[in-house]
Amino acid sequence: MSIVLEARQVSKNFGGFHAVRNVNLRVQEGNIHALIGPNGAGKTTLFGLLTRFHSASSGSIFLKGEDITAKGPAEVALRGLCRSFQISSIFPGLTLRDNVRVALQRRYGSSHQFWLPSRVLSRFDDEAEQLLDLVGLTSLAQRLCSEVSYGRKRALEIATTLAMQPKVLLLDEPIAGMAAGDVPMIVELIRSVAKDRTVVMVEHNLSVVESLCDKVTVLVRGEVMAEGTYREIRDNPAVREAYIGAGYEV
Numbered sequence: 001m002s003i004v005l006e007a008r009q010v011s012k013n014f015g016g017f018h019a020v021r022n023v024n025l026r027v028q029e030g031n032i033h034a035l036i037g038p039n040g041a042g043k044t045t046l047f048g049l050l051t052r053f054h055s056a057s058s059g060s061i062f063l064k065g066e067d068i069t070a071k072g073p074a075e076v077a078l079r080g081l082c083r084s085f086q087i088s089s090i091f092p093g094l095t096l097r098d099n100v101r102v103a104l105q106r107r108y109g110s111s112h113q114f115w116l117p118s119r120v121l122s123r124f125d126d127e128a129e130q131l132l133d134l135v136g137l138t139s140l141a142q143r144l145c146s147e148v149s150y151g152r153k154r155a156l157e158i159a160t161t162l163a164m165q166p167k168v169l170l171l172d173e174p175i176a177g178m179a180a181g182d183v184p185m186i187v188e189l190i191r192s193v194a195k196d197r198t199v200v201m202v203e204h205n206l207s208v209v210e211s212l213c214d215k216v217t218v219l220v221r222g223e224v225m226a227e228g229t230y231r232e233i234r235d236n237p238a239v240r241e242a243y244i245g246a247g248y249e250v
């Protein structure tokens with residue numbers, strides 16, 4: 001299997017503090033790959049580096065073998081590497097369908113024109129329906145985003161990210177803050193969207209990681225401590241110690 005996303009010796013310093021230090025990461029095409037680690041381990045920073053929201057202090061990042069270290073986030077998104085935009089980028093006063101239609105515009109470079117008349121937006125209707133169907137939100141398409149549950153908003157967030165047609169989808173804590181009853185829905189959704197693409201996810205919920213992920217990279221204090229299947233990293237004494245030392249139950 002080929003490597004679709006790779007970090008080589010990547011570091012990020014914030015005013016002399018090493019948030020990420022000499023990280024090597026190889027994500028195989030088609031995998032669901034988790035980044036885990038205690039709070040402050042550098043997971044979100046590494047995510048920002050991979051998607052070019054942060055510039056690396058040193059090291060290189062490759063997407064499908066191409067060096068993207070000097071590229072911006074919009075450029076890498078057009079090349080197929082997209083991170084979920086988080087709920088803050090969802091418009092609460094719009095319907096779920098309109099949120100997806102606005103997201104679809106981004107792909108056509110008109111994201112700043114969200115006041116486009118509905119006759120123009122309607123050209124995205126079919127694709128919006130398909131995306132809503134994919135994330136199980138068809139029956140709620142006409143509801144305002146502000147009226148639906150947090151779990152549905154996270155599903156909508158995934159639909160708006162899929163609108164960019166990513167080959168590699170990065171999800172930052174997709175389960176965080178979710179009611180327990182909504183978790184299986186999002187787990188199944190991630191499994192389903194991962195059938196046609198590679199997924200990299202930061203996730204604290206280890207049972208979700210166990211059920212979804214082919215490979216797990218453990219970051220501790222900005223460095224890779226271990227990598228392998230969930231079972232391998234779970235049985236790794238150094239990983240257990242790092243988690244227990246940080247106050248987690250393992």
Ligand SMILES: Nc1ncnc2c1ncn2[C@@H]1O[C@H](COP(=O)(O)OP(=O)(O)OP(=O)(O)O)[C@@H](O)[C@H]1O
Nearest residue numbers: 014017018019037038039040041042043044045046
């Ligand atoms: N912009 C910044 N300026 C200074 N320090 C930062 C900045 N962003 C992150 N850090 C620090 O870098 C370290 C890693 O942070 P990061 O958010 O990447 O960790 P994390 O593993 O995602 O943590 P969590 O699980 O709590 O979200 C932390 O000590 C954090 O305080």
